[in-house]
Amino acid sequence: MVPQQGAVVKLDALAFAYPGGQAMRFDLLVPASEIVALMGPSGSGKSTLLNLIAGFERPDSGQVLIGSGDVTRLPPFKRPVSMIFQENNLFSHLTVEQNVGLGRSPTLRLSDGDRAAVSEAIARTGLAGKEQRLPRQLSGGERQRVALARVLVRRQPVLLLDEPFASLGPALRDEMLDLVAELHRDQQMTVIMATHDPRDAERLSNRLLFIENGTIAADGATSSFLAGQGPPAFARYLGERKRLR
Amino acid sequence: MTASFPERGRITAGVLALAALGILVGGAFAGLGQEAIQSWRGAFSAFDSYLLRVARFTLLQAGLSTILSVLPAIFVARALARHPRFFGRGFILQLFAVPLALPGIVAALGVLALLGRAGFLAPLLSSLSGDTWQGIYGLSGILVAHVFFNLPLAARLLLASLEAVPADQWKLAAQLGMGAGATFRLIEWPALRDALPGVAALVFMVCAVSFTIVLTLGGGPRATTLEVAIYQALRFDFDLARAIALTLVQVALTAAIVLVLSRLGASINADASLPAAPRRSVFPRPGETAFNVSVILLALVFVGGPIAATVIAGLGADLARLAGERAVHGATMTSLLLASLSAFLCLLLSFPLVAARRALEMARGGGRAGGLERLTDTGASMVLIVPPIVIGAGWFILLRRFGDVFAFAPLMVVTVNAAMALPFTMRAIRPAYDAASARHEKLCLALGISGWSRLRLVDWPALRRPAATGLAFAMALSLGDLGVIALFGSDRVKTLPYLLFERMGSYRTADAAGLALFLGVLCLGLMFLATHWGKEKS
Incomplete structure (x- = not known):
């Protein structure tokens, strides 16, 4: 596959609030091709941050810049972004091949070149032979692989992951993280991943952002966060996570 | 036990x-x-051409009412689903619940107050047709009233099936750049397809046994359903044999419909209550928005018209x-x-x-x-x-x-x-x-x-x-x-x-x-x- 460059993601004084909800504000610079982990309590704003970058939510003020362009006013399909959710990434009545093909054409009118790219991506994600399966005939891990295959054929410079492996067991999870790392080596896209699991961050990202109360409360190297050098709030958050297990 | x-x-x-x-x-x-x-001899001879005509009309008006209610309801439901947040959306959904709560005779009167011979729209219709407006009776009257009842019902049921589509899939559609056509084909139609047979069968059932509407807006032997014919046989002709024959046909007919309904997995007392619209990411393009707005406005006028006419005529x-x-x-x-x-x-x-x-x-x-x-x-x-x-x-x-x-x-x-x-x-x-x-x-x-x-x-x-x-x-x-x-x-x-x-x-x-x-x-x-x-x- 042709190597490709990621794009810088910049949030400039981005302000947003759900009706009746807490005011959120984000300032962030992610250099091209970097992998960043977002951690923080439920409801802290991790998903909102990703939704703002993808364009599913419109900010009240501020700017979203991707690459050299201002995308703040652009609808989701005009932004150079792919996103994977925790579930429901696939249309249940379409086959694996069709679900991946949607990444090339939203009306499923595919050229021969598109078809070749689709089968290559399916092979790359270890799904060869399962092209005609329906999502319900796949395991949870396989479904997320299909979503990753679609990311591959879309070839967007930014990939957003919203707790995509939260419902998978530990071994599958590690496998998926390795797959993301491999794809990153190939395509060099910028990756922003929301997660609750410190091991995800450890395995994939050098940089970690701690989100709390609708803003980025701390920003630093993943290793130092996990070595206990993060803010006390982060330690409390991790502690709660441990007690929960 | x-x-x-x-x-x-x-x-x-x-x-x-x-x-x-x-x-x-x-x-x-x-x-x-x-x-x-x-009196089996009398009941048997009551299976005549009159009964046949009444049975045929019952099925005809129910079938037409179903088509005229459900097809537009698809457009109304998807227009509402495509615009999860706009001023007055809640009001429209509440208005769509009103016909369900309204007694049939009140709705029939509302339709007459609007479209009857002396209705509010009669002068307009007379000048449009260049002839004195004769008022809406018979098949057309029955159809208008049935659609008034069932279009909002069908729209609410279909909207519920569209709102059951996970929010992430709407996001995905927006990110992949699906237009109105692709969204309909890949997301909306699969969701609707599962709900449609049940909704259509429900509407057909409601219309097939509709009594009040046909009694008040139908008229004469040309626009009579089995239910109304039973009533007329008992109250006016006191023709017991005919009443028996009509009732038997009616029971056989409803039993057949219910059989089909249960085959389709529909529930005959379907619930049309809607959860609050989830926060959903839908990005219709300007052309589609204009189309959706006109669909919603048309439905609003159609449902709101008879209700407003009832209120105005009543206050008069x-x-x-x-x-x-x-x-x-x-x-x-x-x-x-x-x-x-x-x-x-x-x-x-x-x-x-x-x-x-x-x-x-x-x-x-x-x-x-x-x-x-x-x-x-x-x-x-x-x-x-x-x-x-x-x-x-x-x-x-x-x-x-x-x-x-x-x-x-x-x-x-x-x-x-x-x-x-x-x-x-x-x-x-x-x-x-x-x-x-x-x-x-x-x-x-x-x-x-x-x-x-x-x-x-x-x-x-x-x-x-x-x-x-x-x-x-x-x-x-x-x-x-x-x-x-x-x-x-x-x-x-x-x-x-x-x-x-x-x-x-x-x-x-x-x-x-x-x-x-x-x-x-x-x-x-x-x-x-x-x-x-x-x-x-x-």
């Missing part, structure tokens, strides 16, 4: 309630059957004089009394059925539900297959042997309306009862609380609110009904819908409009209370 002691009482009560229902339906069929056997009536009329007082009192009794009876029947179902479910532990449990569960809603007119006709024929048929009017109205409201009331109280039972059952056993004290101390506090909902709902249904009372009504027993129908028949249109407004406000008020009590968490 291995039911332990506390279950046995509840099961017995449930069986008694089922028996009461059985008597109501069985008595009607006994009346029909006996008469059919005695001499309300002060009407309020002082003895006939109006009498009918109001009769209506309120009969509707209250009917609602109480309905609650009295639904509570043991719900309790027995739960007791049977607990008694069997896991495994498959037994026959009796299924009877207490869905059996009650099977009442809906036997239209009230058929039950009324059966009893009419039977009671004729025991004296003055019209003297039985109060009894018939109360019991038949109670049975008709039963499935709805049961649906209101069953979730609360089952939840309370799951929480308290063991505790009650341990403490030995059972029977009356259990009802008073444990069940009633949990059921008060849903019971009030069911009561208000049953009362509204009974209050607006012009079915059994059309058969049994007389100068001695008149309800509001009956009085309204009389005034319409004697061309006292302004009076009818005033009464329609009064009746509509009463029923909507009760329905509002029912949903209000139903929504609040106890």
Whole structure:
């Protein structure tokens, strides 16, 4: 596959609030091709941050810049972004091949070149032979692989992951993280991943952002966060996570 | 049956309630059957071309009503789904719930006030056609009224199926850049396809047994359905043989429809309540938005028109004089009394059925539900297959042997309306009862609380609110009904819908409009209370 460059993601004084909800504000610079982990309590704003970058939510003020362009006013399909959710990434009545093909054409009118790219991506994600399966005939891990295959054929410079492996067991999870790392080596896209699991961050990202109360409360190297050098709030958050297990 | 002691009482009560229902339906069929056997020759010869024509018209108008309701409803539902947030969306959804709560006769009057010979739109229509507008009667009138009822219902049901599509899939569609066409083909149609057969069958069923609308807007032998023909055979021609033949065809027809319905996996008392619209990411393009806005506006005018006409025509009536009329007082009192009794009876029947179902479910532990449990569960809603007119006709024929048929009017109205409201009331109280039972059952056993004290101390506090909902709902249904009372009504027993129908028949249109407004406000008020009590968490 042709190597490709990621794009810088910049949030400039981005302000947003759900009706009746807490005011959120984000300032962030992610250099091209970097992998960043977002951690923080439920409801802290991790998903909102990703939704703002993808364009599913419109900010009240501020700017979203991707690459050299201002995308703040652009609808989701005009932004150079792919996103994977925790579930429901696939249309249940379409086959694996069709679900991946949607990444090339939203009306499923595919050229021969598109078809070749689709089968290559399916092979790359270890799904060869399962092209005609329906999502319900796949395991949870396989479904997320299909979503990753679609990311591959879309070839967007930014990939957003919203707790995509939260419902998978530990071994599958590690496998998926390795797959993301491999794809990153190939395509060099910028990756922003929301997660609750410190091991995800450890395995994939050098940089970690701690989100709390609708803003980025701390920003630093993943290793130092996990070595206990993060803010006390982060330690409390991790502690709660441990007690929960 | 291995039911332990506390279950046995509840099961017995449930069986008694089922028996009461059985008597109501069985008595009607006994009346029909006996008469059919005695005068089989007459009944047989009543299968003539008239009957054939009526049956054909019944199916024709139901089929057309279904197509005209469901096809536009698809566009309305997806327009609403594509715009999850805009000013007035909540209001439109509430407005779409109004026809469901409105008595048929009020809606019929609303349609006439708008499109009748002297309707608000008559001058416009006359100048458009270049001829004097003759008013909307017959097939076209029936269709307009049926679409008025069923388009909003279908739109709400289809919207519910669209809103069940996970929010992430709408996001995905937006990110992949699907336009209106691709979104419809890949997301909306698969969701709608599953819901459509059930919705269409439900609408067809409602229209096939529609009585009030056809009675008031249909006319003559050319626009008569089986239900109305049964009524005419009994009330005007007193042609029992014909009534029997018509009833048999009607029962066979509804049974066939229900069979198809259950094959399609539809529920004949579908719930059209909507959850609050989830926060959804939809990004329609300008061209599509313009199209959606016009679809929604058209639907709004179509549903809002007759409602507005009812209000305006009603306010134009001499309300002060009407309020002082003895006939109006009498009918109001009769209506309120009969509707209250009917609602109480309905609650009295639904509570043991719900309790027995739960007791049977607990008694069997896991495994498959037994026959009796299924009877207490869905059996009650099977009442809906036997239209009230058929039950009324059966009893009419039977009671004729025991004296003055019209003297039985109060009894018939109360019991038949109670049975008709039963499935709805049961649906209101069953979730609360089952939840309370799951929480308290063991505790009650341990403490030995059972029977009356259990009802008073444990069940009633949990059921008060849903019971009030069911009561208000049953009362509204009974209050607006012009079915059994059309058969049994007389100068001695008149309800509001009956009085309204009389005034319409004697061309006292302004009076009818005033009464329609009064009746509509009463029923909507009760329905509002029912949903209000139903929504609040106890």
